[in-house]
Structures are given as C-alpha cells and as structure tokens.
Amino acid sequence: MLSKFWRPQAPQMIGVDIGSYEIKAILLGKTADGYKIQAHSCVPIKKGAVVDHDIRDSAAVIEALKQVKRGLPKSAKFAAVSVSGSAVMTKVIYMDSSLTEEEMEAQIEIEADNLIPYSLDEVSIDFETLKTNKTDPTKVDVLLSACRTENIDSRVDALDAIDIDAKVVDVEGYALGRSAELIMAQLPPGAEEKSVALVDIGANMTTFAVVERGETIFTREQAFGGELFTQAILSTYGMSYDEAENAKIKGELPRNYTFEVLSPFQTQLLQQVKRTLQIYATASGKEKVDYIVLCGGTAKLEGMEALLLNELGINTVVANPFLGCLHGDELIKSQLQPNVNKYMVACGLALRSYAQWRI
Numbered sequence: 329m330l331s332k333f334w335r336p337q338a339p340q341m342i343g344v345d346i347g348s349y350e351i352k353a354i355l356l357g358k359t360a361d362g363y364k365i366q367a368h369s370c371v372p373i374k375k376g377a378v379v380d381h382d383i384r385d386s387a388a389v390i391e392a393l394k395q396v397k398r399g400l401p402k403s404a405k406f407a408a409v410s411v412s413g414s415a416v417m418t419k420v421i422y423m424d425s426s427l428t429e430e431e432m433e434a435q436i437e438i439e440a441d442n443l444i445p446y447s448l449d450e451v452s453i454d455f456e457t458l459k460t461n462k463t464d465p466t467k468v469d470v471l472l473s474a475c476r477t478e479n480i481d482s483r484v485d486a487l488d489a490i491d492i493d494a495k496v497v498d499v500e501g502y503a504l505g506r507s508a509e510l511i512m513a514q515l516p517p518g519a520e521e522k523s524v525a526l527v528d529i530g531a532n533m534t535t536f537a538v539v540e541r542g543e544t545i546f547t548r549e550q551a552f553g554g555e556l557f558t559q560a561i562l563s564t565y566g567m568s569y570d571e572a573e574n575a576k577i578k579g580e581l582p583r584n585y586t587f588e589v590l591s592p593f594q595t596q597l598l599q600q601v602k603r604t605l606q607i608y609a610t611a612s613g614k615e616k617v618d619y620i621v622l623c624g625g626t627a628k629l630e631g632m633e634a635l636l637l638n639e640l641g642i643n644t645v646v647a648n649p650f651l652g653c654l655h656g657d658e659l660i661k662s663q664l665q666p667n668v669n670k671y672m673v674a675c676g677l678a679l680r681s682y683a684q685w686r687i
Contacts, residue, residue: 347530348531349554351373353368369400407493415476455472504673605640
C-alpha cells in the first residue's frame with residue numbers, strides 16, 4: 329500500500345533486528361550531540377527458526393520476541409524492522425518534479441505494474457524521492473521499492489503477537505547504511521565526504537552497505553557468515569554444535585586452531601569482501617572505497633582488521649559507535665561495549681524515529 333501523507337517525525341521506535349542466531353533490539357533517544365541508548369535487549373533464537381532472513385518458525389520467533397520485550401520499557405509500543413535486500417526489488421525511475429505527492433503515487437502504480445513480475449496484489453510498494461536528476465533538472469530521481477507482502481507480514485505479525493506495532497519495514501542494507509551516522513567520528517576527519525563500506529557479518533549472511541555523504545549508494549548480501557566458522561570448529565575438533573559455539577565465544581580453542589580453522593575462514597571472508605568490492609567498483613566506476621567498518625557478531629574475529637588493511641590497502645576498523653555519537657549510561661556501556669558492533673542494523677532501524685516518514 330502506498331503512503332500519502334508526510335509527518336514531520338515518526339514516533340519513537342525500537343529498532344528490532346531479527347537475525348538467524350539472535351534477535352537484537354535497541355531504543356535510542358536524541359541528544360544535543362548525538363543519540364543515547366535508553367534500552368536494549370538481545371535474545372538467542374531457536375536454530376532454524378530464521379533461515380536466510382526468512383522466518384520458518386513463527387512460534388519460536390514470537391517466543392524470543394517476548395523475551396526481548398521484557399528488557400524494554402513498557403511504554404515502548406512501536407518498532408522498525410527490516411527485510412532482506414534479496415527479497416526487495418528496487419529501481420530508480422525518473423518523474424516530473426512538478427508532480428504532487430498524490431500524482432506521483434498514481435504514476436508509481438502504473439510504473440510498478442510494468443516493472444514487477446508479480447501481481448500488485450502480492451506485493452507491497454513504496455517510493456522515495458531522492459534528488460533532482462543530473463541530466464534533466466525538470467525531473468527527479470525516485471527510488472521504487474517492492475517486496476512480496478508475505479515477507480513483510482511475517483515480521484509485522486510476529487511483532488503484533490507481542491503487542492508491538494511495526495510502523496516501519498525497512499531494507500536491511502539501508503538500515504545498516506543509516507547507522508554509519510553513529511560511527512563517522514570514529515574515522516579520520518573528513519570521512520563524511522568519503523566512501524565508507526559497512527560490512528555486517530552475521531551468522532549466515534554478510535550485508536554490505538557503501539555510504540557516501542550520508543547516502544547509501546550500494547548494498548549487497550552474501551550467503552556467508554560466522555556459522556561457517558562454528559561448523560569448521562565442530563568438524564575439526566569433534567565437538568557438538570553447542571560446544572563449538574561456546575568455545576568460539578569464550579576463546580577456549582586449541583592453540584593450533586589459528587592455522588587449522590581461523591586462517592582458512594579469514595581467507596574465505598577476505599574473498600567475499602574482495603568480490604563485493606569489485607562489484608561495487610564496476611557499478612560505481614570507482615577504484616575502491618576509502619574505509620571499511622566491520623560490524624556484526626563475527627566482526628571482532630582476531631586479525632580481521634589487519635588482514636583487510638594488508639590485503640586490500642583500505643583503512644579498516646571494527647564499529648564502535650561509543651567512539652562516535654552514541655552515548656549510554658555507564659551500566660549500559662559496560663554491558664554493550666564488548667559487542668555493541670553487532671547492534672548496528674538495530675541502531676539504523678531505531679534511527680528511523682528521527683527522520684521524516686510517510687503514513
């Protein structure tokens with residue numbers, strides 16, 4: 329359903345990142361010098377409940393969300409969630425700048441019917457006016473997005489089941505790109521004008537978002553994540569899945585694991601990053617990005633920053649928004665400091681609370 333009216337600001341929303349390993353949620357308040365964490369919650373999810381961003385076991389997701397909700401204020405009633413970029417079709421189209429919002433919406437429906445290989449009854453459509461077209465100033469670039477309604481409904485229905493209203497359904501890559509605002513101060517001066525690649529390494533999926541001058545200009549997903557590292561530990565040392573996961577988290581692995589498990593996984597991850605950056609370079613016409621920021625549960629794997637710097641020649645850091653413009657009470661900071669980088673998508677979703685939105 330297309331939206332028709334603008335509100336100056338959305339209500340305050342919890343950013344809810346439903347992953348295949350855990351569900352992360354965060355609530356941000358705006359301050360004079362950035363944003364402050366008001367609440368956060370992270371709960372493991374039943375293995376197999378979410379596969380490749382697709383909810384396979386709604387009951388397990390709802391049960392995890394109930395636990396997530398217990399860690400949030402009772403007053404928090406609204407949320408922003410995301411769907412996988414692979415589930416969303418996007419296309420930039422060009423429209424007359426003189427069109428009103430209502431006229432643009434009517435034209436969008438016609439364009440969508442021609443561009444989308446599904447019945448419009450099966451998809452949810454949205455659009456966003458980007459900027460004046462470079463070659464024809466009488467037109468504007470408009471981003472048209474469409475997603476199978478069933479992908480959206482599975483998330484909306486899960487939140488409905490715990491009495492949380494999903495006000496926004498975003499695309500994960502764009503939510504990740506939006507979170508770049510929080511870590512710009514962690515990078516050298518002038519980074520806002522450069523190209524910054526955020527690489528979110530989840531359990532089963534790695535999401536890339538390249539941001540330049542505050543705009544997400546490239547997103548991509550690769551079916552690769554920390555789960556492969558766990559499986560390598562499991563098979564190499566004959567552990568159960570829980571034992572391997574626990575050993576990985578606590579760092580209780582044999583000395584020779586660096587050569588037997590870690591190094592091969594790092595090489596695979598490097599190849600994934602290289603391949604995606606090559607695709608970005610081809611699409612953008614630029615040789616490479618200026619900075620890489622690692623996020624997600626696997627981001628702090630030892631040696632990754634140095635490996636990417638040495639192999640790619642690109643300044644690489646692990647995201648730490650507490651060095652940027654994200655603040656929190658000492659208790660919250662002590663709880664989140666070791667793993668705050670895995671909340672980047674959730675933060676990007678929570679930031680939708682402080683932007684214009686359509687209803």
